[in-house]
Amino acid sequence: MRDHAWTRNRMLALVIVGALAGVMIYALWRLSQSLQREQALGVGSPFPVITVEPLTGDKETMRLPAGKKTLIVFFRWNCPHCVSELVRLDRACRQIPPAKLDCVALAFDSERETRAWWLQSGLQMEGAFVRDPEFIRRSLDWLTAVPLVFLVDERGIITYKRAGERSEEYDGKLLRDFAHR
Numbered sequence: 561m562r563d564h565a566w567t568r569n570r571m572l573a574l575v576i577v578g579a580l581a582g583v584m585i586y587a588l589w590r591l592s593q594s595l596q597r598e599q600a601l602g603v604g605s606p607f608p609v610i611t612v613e614p615l616t617g618d619k620e621t622m623r624l625p626a627g628k629k630t631l632i633v634f635f636r637w638n639c640p641h642c643v644s645e646l647v648r649l650d651r652a653c654r655q656i657p658p659a660k661l662d663c664v665a666l667a668f669d670s671e672r673e674t675r676a677w678w679l680q681s682g683l684q685m686e687g688a689f690v691r692d693p694e695f696i697r698r699s700l701d702w703l704t705a706v707p708l709v710f711l712v713d714e715r716g717i718i719t720y721k722r723a724g725e726r727s728e729e730y731d732g733k734l735l736r737d738f739a740h741r
Contacts, residue, residue: 601699603721607632607712610695612666615678615687622688625712629739630662631685634708636669637677645707645725650683652732660739664688668696668703711738 601607611621624632633649635642646665653663663685667674671689678687690696696703711720711734719738726734 601710601718601721603718605718606716607710607718608695609716610690610692612664612688613691615667615675615689617675621691624664624666624688625716626662627716628662628714629660630664630710630712631735631738632710632712633663633665634703634706635665635667636706637667637674638670639706641725642707643681645709645731646681646683646685648726648728648731649709649735650685651728652735653685655732656735656739661735662686666690668700711735 607625609623609625612624613621624630631649631653633646635646637643649663649665653661656663665683665685665687666689667678667687668690674689705723707725708723709721710718713719720734
């Protein structure tokens with residue numbers, strides 16, 4: 561009887577260890593997939609051409625990047641860090657002639673709330689929804705680290721990428737230097 565209980569406990573322990581190992585392998589595989597997708601949007605890589613729709617309600621879709629230097633910021637309307645970074649980047653963009661730099665803020669969730677927030681925000685940079693389901697599907701797991709900022713050159717190559725906020729001075733200098741290169 562004692563040997564039977566011992567064997568049953570060992571089998572149960574092996575099942576638990578096996579299940580934990582399986583969960584860990586799956587988590588590592590998902591992390592690996594996520595890192596590969598992020599590296600695909602790393603500095604020196606082409607930014608994928610995506611379809612976006614302006615937040616102003618216009619039904620005209622656009623393609624980004626559009627063949628000129630572009631600041632692209634992914635944001636969520638209910639993210640305080642996103643809002644403060646958008647305000648700083650918007651002020652910096654106002655200091656640069658539109659012929660030198662396109663400034664675009666991109667949202668990918670909560671369409672009704674985002675549009676309402678955008679229209680009352682007073683931001684002057686262009687705002688748009690990502691209308692490319694394949695891009696969202698491939699990228700959503702790491703696009704949630706917002707604000708996510710990209711600088712894309714005329715050839716569509718990512719020259720700068722970061723997540724999070726920076727100071728107004730930092731953002732202003734970054735955009736001026738990029739626009740006048």
